[in-house]
Amino acid sequence: MNYWIGIWLFFSIATNGFTQKTIRDESLVPPYKLPELLTTNSGKTINAGRDWEKTRRAELLKLFSENVYGKTPDKKIPLRFVVTRVDSSALGGKAIRKEITVFFGKNSGRSMEMLLYFPRSVKGPVPLFLGLNFAGNQVVHADPGISITKRWVRDGKAPAVVDHHATEASRGSQAGDWAVEDILARGFGLATIFCGDLQPDRADSFDESVHTLYYKKGQTKPEPDEWGAIGAWAWGLSRAMDYLETDTNVNARQVAVIGHSRLGKAALWAGAQDARFAMVVSNNSGEGGAALTRRKFGETIAIITNAFPHWFCGNYKNFANRENDLPIDFHGLIALIAPRPVYVASASEDWWADPKGEYLSAYHASPVYALYDYQGLTSPEPPGPDQPIGADKIGYHMRKGGHTMTRFDWAQYLNFAEKAFEKP
Numbered sequence: 001m002n003y004w005i006g007i008w009l010f011f012s013i014a015t016n017g018f019t020q021k022t023i024r025d026e027s028l029v030p031p032y033k034l035p036e037l038l039t040t041n042s043g044k045t046i047n048a049g050r051d052w053e054k055t056r057r058a059e060l061l062k063l064f065s066e067n068v069y070g071k072t073p074d075k076k077i078p079l080r081f082v083v084t085r086v087d088s089s090a091l092g093g094k095a096i097r098k099e100i101t102v103f104f105g106k107n108s109g110r111s112m113e114m115l116l117y118f119p120r121s122v123k124g125p126v127p128l129f130l131g132l133n134f135a136g137n138q139v140v141h142a143d144p145g146i147s148i149t150k151r152w153v154r155d156g157k158a159p160a161v162v163d164h165h166a167t168e169a170s171r172g173s174q175a176g177d178w179a180v181e182d183i184l185a186r187g188f189g190l191a192t193i194f195c196g197d198l199q200p201d202r203a204d205s206f207d208e209s210v211h212t213l214y215y216k217k218g219q220t221k222p223e224p225d226e227w228g229a230i231g232a233w234a235w236g237l238s239r240a241m242d243y244l245e246t247d248t249n250v251n252a253r254q255v256a257v258i259g260h261s262r263l264g265k266a267a268l269w270a271g272a273q274d275a276r277f278a279m280v281v282s283n284n285s286g287e288g289g290a291a292l293t294r295r296k297f298g299e300t301i302a303i304i305t306n307a308f309p310h311w312f313c314g315n316y317k318n319f320a321n322r323e324n325d326l327p328i329d330f331h332g333l334i335a336l337i338a339p340r341p342v343y344v345a346s347a348s349e350d351w352w353a354d355p356k357g358e359y360l361s362a363y364h365a366s367p368v369y370a371l372y373d374y375q376g377l378t379s380p381e382p383p384g385p386d387q388p389i390g391a392d393k394i395g396y397h398m399r400k401g402g403h404t405m406t407r408f409d410w411a412q413y414l415n416f417a418e419k420a421f422e423k424p
């Protein structure tokens with residue numbers, strides 16, 4: 001063998017790069033050591049909630065910002081809320097439906113469309129789930145009164161999506177993920193926004209996103225430590241919260257932010273940064289979401305930053321095949337939500353998202369909840385399928401089945417939220 005090829009092969013194997021195979025067998029998970037949550041950068045041990053909030057929480061937020069999702073600009077942009085449509089007897093009289101346009105800045109040309117449902121039978125402000133959707137608000141229910149998005153849609157086939165644009169046929173096409181009637185029947189409201197309003201889910205879409213609101217002169221894409229699409233989506237969830245705080249139908253102290261898969265990553269990041277979210281739900285969020293990345297099970301940093309470079313900040317890809325050098329792991333993301341309630345859900349066939357790694361993040365975040373005298377998850381082994389656990393502030397289940405969000409999932413989230421919000 002040529003000498004240089006030999007050297008190259010040696011280093012490839014040594015760094016586990018070129019030769020890295022996708023792991024889907026638990027016995028192949030490499031040994032790893034998680035970064036300590038309760039030790040500060042300067043080596044101090046945290047043993048009280050107050051110190052956690054004062055020092056360590058801020059350190060972790062900074063580490064996630066600089067290395068994973070990118071920094072979210074904190075300058076406030078003026079917002080304008082315009083109610084565009086209200087139907088006080090939607091869904092056969094069960095719901096009030098509202099549509100709101102949120103305009104960002106003065107004449108920026110950037111805005112997002114919110115769809116809201118409230119249970120008609122409940123008087124007064126209601127608790128609410130807020131989540132982004134994948135392909136326009138009209139996909140969450142077949143309700144003919146929902147406006148169809150005019151924006152670019154990533155996935156979907158004709159007749160529902162033609163040339164990346166949604167048609168009438170897309171109404172209710174992802175209704176299975178949303179359980180609108182179940183949510184309303186339990187006395188909760190629902191608010192949703194198309195993620196593409198904030199940033200189209202494409203690698204070359206920064207110029208069509210809310211990033212432009214913050215561009216410095218001449219800037220065309222984020223710097224390596226500046227926000228990516230997940231950051232933009234999470235920012236949009238916080239702007240939605242700005243609106244919800246003004247809506248008298250909503251109990252703004254009881255807003256749960258929720259998301260599935262890539263949008264579950266965004267929900268976690270939104271909940272980590274914005275403490276106004278009273279509860280956070282991650283449904284099958286996987287790599288870059290709830291899953292521990294050091295396990296390298298299923299999707300890895302190398303795979304995700306190659307397939308979806310725009311989701312994260314540029315720095316994240318520097319940790320491809322170098323997971324152990326990342327100064328944080330994703331139990332830190334769950335811990336950033338403490339002491340607020342958090343629910344992590346996996347699916348038994350969703351190996352790509354590493355169900356066990358999702359569980360372990362929640363488990364290893366438990367010591368931070370313990371600072372507040374809350375019990376987290378107590379066993380290092382996940383429960384079997386369809387056995388929801390976690391009566392206190394951390395909930396978890398692994399649903400039987402594949403990568404999606406179902407009525408079963410929603411039933412658990414509603415049970416957990418009812419307890420967390422102490423609804424009578």
Ligand code: GCU
Pocket residue numbers: 260261262263284285286287299304352
């Ligand atoms: C891909 C991607 C995941 C992501 C998922 C989704 O499978 O690899 O990281 O969570 O898409 O958003 O459905």
